[in-house]
Amino acid sequence: MSDRDATDVDRVVVALDVGGTGMKCALVRPDGVAVRTERHPTDAARGPQAVIGTILDVALGLADKARADGLTPVAVGIAVPGVVDEARGVAVWSANVGFRDVPLRDLAVSRLGLPTALGHDVRVGGLAEARLGAGRGAGHVLFVAIGTGIAAAHVVDGVAAVGAHGAAGEIGHIMVRPDGPRCGCGRPGCLEAVASASAIGRRYAELAGGSTDGAVTAAEVAERAAVGEPLAGRVWQEAVEALADGLASGQALFDVATIVLGGGLAQAGGLLLNPLRAALHERMTFHREPRLVAAALGDEAGCLGAALLALDAMGVRDHQERR
Numbered sequence: 001m002s003d004r005d006a007t008d009v010d011r012v013v014v015a016l017d018v019g020g021t022g023m024k025c026a027l028v029r030p031d032g033v034a035v036r037t038e039r040h041p042t043d044a045a046r047g048p049q050a051v052i053g054t055i056l057d058v059a060l061g062l063a064d065k066a067r068a069d070g071l072t073p074v075a076v077g078i079a080v081p082g083v084v085d086e087a088r089g090v091a092v093w094s095a096n097v098g099f100r101d102v103p104l105r106d107l108a109v110s111r112l113g114l115p116t117a118l119g120h121d122v123r124v125g126g127l128a129e130a131r132l133g134a135g136r137g138a139g140h141v142l143f144v145a146i147g148t149g150i151a152a153a154h155v156v157d158g159v160a161a162v163g164a165h166g167a168a169g170e171i172g173h174i175m176v177r178p179d180g181p182r183c184g185c186g187r188p189g190c191l192e193a194v195a196s197a198s199a200i201g202r203r204y205a206e207l208a209g210g211s212t213d214g215a216v217t218a219a220e221v222a223e224r225a226a227v228g229e230p231l232a233g234r235v236w237q238e239a240v241e242a243l244a245d246g247l248a249s250g251q252a253l254f255d256v257a258t259i260v261l262g263g264g265l266a267q268a269g270g271l272l273l274n275p276l277r278a279a280l281h282e283r284m285t286f287h288r289e290p291r292l293v294a295a296a297l298g299d300e301a302g303c304l305g306a307a308l309l310a311l312d313a314m315g316v317r318d319h320q321e322r323r
Contacts, residue, residue, distance in 0.1 A: 011029065011073075012028060013076065014075070014077070017079045017305075018121070020081070023041075025039065027065070027071065028304060032131070032308070035071070040054065040058050044096060048098040056107060074114065075313070075314055076109075077309050079118075080099065086120070086166065089104060116310065117313040119309045120169075124302055125262060126160055126260070126305070129295050129297055130160075132304055140156055140254070141154075142260070144262070146266060171250055172190060177193075191242060191243070195238075197264050198218075200239050201215075203239075225271070240275045244283055251280075251290055255287065257290060257291065259293070260294070
């Protein structure tokens with residue numbers, strides 16, 4: 001074993017994927033393998049300062065555990081939702097955790113004494129899927145996370161586009177149905193308002209004449225559609241057609257080789273992928289049809305991507321493939 005290999009075995013990145021409810025945390029080697037994983041509550045209701053304190057405490061605790069196990073923490077990678085200015089390391093805005101212009105990178109550097117990278121949760125998830133997961137080897141990948149909302153990451157040769165203002169990838173706010181339901185952003189007919197998991201549940205409840213409080217989940221709609229329930233079939237088909245329109249727009253803009261679907265809705269597997277592939281195929285004219293696949297890394301993607309982002313900031317881009 002070379003000195004370089006021995007160093008890589010010992011080195012780890014402290015990686016955190018922060019959500020409104022919980023945070024997934026890991027110690028990740030430069031080859032993209034997590035050697036320790038943990039989960040901690042975010043408890044965003046306590047307010048942003050308390051959440052910041054928890055993030056820093058958990059990160060420091062992981063670094064200490066790495067050293068206790070004979071490992072060397074070399075960097076910190078943190079992923080958060082919302083609008084993120086990666087260049088400045090600032091969480092500009094996040095409704096889920098209440099952040100407004102939080103200099104999270106500098107706070108982590110001050111607390112842990114390690115180089116730190118801050119990224120957007122969907123972009124780092126896309127980074128991991130493109131380099132370690134379902135999009136590996138494709139070169140041009142569009143990662144689309146479909147859950148409560150819909151967002152995307154465009155990854156080219158292992159680098160995720162950030163945009164001029166840190167807001168690239170908001171595919172959920174492409175207008176697909178001008179006369180559709182009003183989106184949380186204020187406009188009618190956004191993809192997210194029609195085809196997200198929460199939108200599917202609401203639509204089913206509305207057509208069934210019941211409440212719109214999410215009593216029926218998207219997974220239940222998919223299951224009911226699969227066994228032939230007409231109402232569920234209608235709602236599911238509406239969502240598939242809207243998703244196909246959104247993905248066709250994405251393909252026209254980005255011309256990717258592979259589209260990777262992640263998030264909770266992608267867990268429907270063939271119930272989603274099979275009709276969506278057919279609907280997307282119908283929409284292709286002169287554009288090349290992308291390969292459409294389900295994400296491979298599950299809820300590990302955010303931590304792995306946060307680690308990759310931190311390693312990239314240190315200039316480490318080798319050994320980042322699963323063997």
